[in-house]
Amino acid sequence: MGKWGFLFFSEKIAQLEAFKETLKDADEIAQVDETIALIKSKMDEVKA
Amino acid sequence: MNWRVKFRLFQVSTYGIVFADIAVFAVLTGKYIETVALFISFVTLRYAFGKTYHSQSFWWCIFISCLIFAIAITFMPNKGVSILSCVAFGLIIDYLAYKYKDYDDLIRQRNKPFNVDTCTQAELISRCDEIHLSEENKKLAIEFFIKKTKHSELADILCIDEKSITVRKHRLKQKLNKKI
Known part of the structure; x- marks a missing residue:
């Protein structure tokens, strides 16, 4: 994951966060949270 | 409906807002080729900087994008003058977004309380x-x-x-x- 990947995924997180606010179903919100956490952990791994 | 499908629809609709804004200003000013050049240069060149400004609110980001494109399309020179200036406009937007993000990071770093357990x-x-x-x-x-x-x-x-x-x-x- 280079510069492109970092920008791409940080934008994806912003989109997922905004999308989460439109959801009402708790299961779907949890799935989105899980995806966000997964992307963040991948980004942290690369940073480290 | 699966949440991933809903998410794709959400993405398409939000990008649609920005594209509609760009299209409206391209039509109003008659700068079709210039707008395409600006958009391509904006999207590709920003990766050269590694980071770019993002507002805390996604909708504020969409609004800022629409506003910046509207201003850029209105004020960039006609292709008769120079098509390369449209590329330069894209580069300037990317550079300003990068510098602002850099400044924002610096301020956040300064305001972060020092902690012996997490510091380097x-x-x-x-x-x-x-x-x-x-x-x-x-x-x-x-x-x-x-x-x-x-x-x-x-x-x-x-x-x-x-x-x-x-x-x-x-x-x-x-x-x-x-x-x-």
């Missing part, structure tokens, strides 16, 4: 210098908070009892973490 060695040394700690205390701070040396080992080196080491560590931690 360079940050700890800089903090010790900032609060004018002696060289001995600086070395001890590195042993305590970076190398995590055992209290018993330090007590042996300094020829004092372990309780004094614990007290010294506690005092150093308080002093280092204290807001100036």
Whole structure:
């Protein structure tokens, strides 16, 4: 994951966060949270 | 409907807002080729900078994007003057977004409270210098908070009892973490 990947995924997180606010179903919100956490952990791994 | 499908629809609709804004201004100004050149240069060149500004709110981001494109399309020169200037406009937007993000990061870093448990060695040394700690205390701070040396080992080196080491560590931690 280079510069492109970092920008791409940080934008994806912003989109997922905004999308989460439109959801009402708790299961779907949890799935989105899980995806966000997964992307963040991948980004942290690369940073480290 | 699966949430991934809903997410794709959400993405399409939000990008659609930006594309509609771009299309409207391209039609209003008659700068079709210039707009395409601006958009391609904006999207591709921003990756050269590694980071770009993002607002905390996604919708504010969409609004800012629409506004910036509207201004850029309105004020960029006609292709009769120079098509390359459209590329330069894209580059300028990317550069400003990068510089703003850089500034934002710096401010966040400055406002972040110092913490001996999470800082790096360079940050700890800089903090010790900032609060004018002696060289001995600086070395001890590195042993305590970076190398995590055992209290018993330090007590042996300094020829004092372990309780004094614990007290010294506690005092150093308080002093280092204290807001100036």
